[in-house]
Amino acid sequence: MLSPDEVRLLTRLHGDLPLSDRPFADVAEELGCSEDVLIERLRHLLSRGVLTRFGPLFQIERAGGLFVLAALTAPEASYEQVAAQVNALPEVAHNYRREHALNMWFVVAAQTPALAEAALRRIEAVTGLPVLAFPKEREFFVELRLPLQSGAAEEAGHAAR
Amino acid sequence: MPLDDFDRELIAATQGGLPLVSRPYEAVGAMLGVSGERVRERLGRMLEAGLVRRIGAVPNHYRLGWTANGMSVWDVDDTQVDTLGEQVGALSGVSHCYRRPRHLPTWPYNLFAMLHGRSRDEVRQQADTIARLLGPACRSHDILYSTAILKKTGLRLTPGA
Structure with a gap:
């Protein structure tokens, strides 16, 4: 299903996209790929329905x-x-x-x-x-992390930190 | 923070997602007739104020292999629910945890914890952990598994509202 590169990308982008002029280029540099490849991977994840959305989550x-x-x-x-x-x-x-x-x-x-x-x-x-x-009368916890727990996913998650 | 007209326009322009282009904030600004700088500055303020929880990927749990998604609901003693809710929320596998009103007599549950696993067995084990934690403060519980996502679009501001 997910390639190790995709898991790294998802783990990273489940957190914040930088508020920089070229945020995808900045994340690509962190992950050691090109901006074009990163944007293409995101498009692919959205078109496959792995992601339902990419953008700000409004509270x-x-x-x-x-x-x-x-x-x-x-x-x-x-x-x-x-x-x-x-x-x-x-x-x-x-x-x-x-x-x-x-x-x-x-x-x-x-x-x-x-x-x-x-x-x-x-x-x-x-x-x-x-x-x-x-x-809701009280909020105790809302997770900010992607619940990826498979071996490969966990390693990739740590590697991306 | 109260919303001004620019906030509303910005929410309307990005609630469906950010454009997947090299300069996404610039692209949003172009739609609204402002600079990318202004978009980034305002999104930054929304992040600070908590109006934006994060800017990033919204996953479809099912497509990530998390096919067992259970809303576990618990009837917990009112005097202990807030303390115990904090502890339940801190457990791994719990993605959201809230206190909500009961609807007696049909609905006795006041604590809701979303559980995600690769199988219902995994979810049941998570629920067992919660049951042990709650102990005698919990009178009964149930797990409502989701079997289909009927809609998942996130916030949509209603036009003119």
Whole structure:
């Protein structure tokens, strides 16, 4: 699946991209490859779906916004339809199918609590299903590292430090 | 930090990802009619303020071989949940850990810890470790495995909001 070079690249870029004029060139130099090769590898990882995104991760809470985890029970017969209805809202940042009576778990990201609340109500209206909200009351830990633990990956991870 | 118009434009321009070109900040600036320097300066301030958590790669856990992704949920004594939550968050394999509200009687769980492994056995072992740590403070728990990513786009500011 991942080549050792890709693992090194992912481990490095799971941390911060420098805020320099040519950040990819700077990271390439750290990793001992060329800027072009590094950008090409990133493109390839994105096109294969190994990465879902590359860029800034916004923590909207710091600007008065919030992320709200929420869940609903979608009937199996209309599961895909409900998923499409939920996903159609731009406020829905993530959505996962899970094995439980509550079988759809999504995160609403909004700039204000009122907008988040409105998005959740709209989901209830559009789907006709009750939504349970699980706003975070306290954050204990959010990992900043890539959970690569295979032998090769671990070595590469240490080598990249 | 409250968002100004430039912040909003910058978020809108980069929330889907940075352009994978030699001078990505310059490219974003060109879209917004400002210099790359101004983009870098503002992103730097957002990083300092915590509005940007990091600038980097967002992995798809499944594609990295982490095919067992379980949301473990725990019903923990309210007087001990904050102390124990910190300890659970520090365990390896736990990527996110939060205290969230219960929805009684259907949902008794107030501590959420995301677990990632290459197999459900691995995730169960991680959950066993958490169970031992929580001891009698925990009344019951469950693991909700994800079986599909229905959406994973991250934050999208709603236009005009």
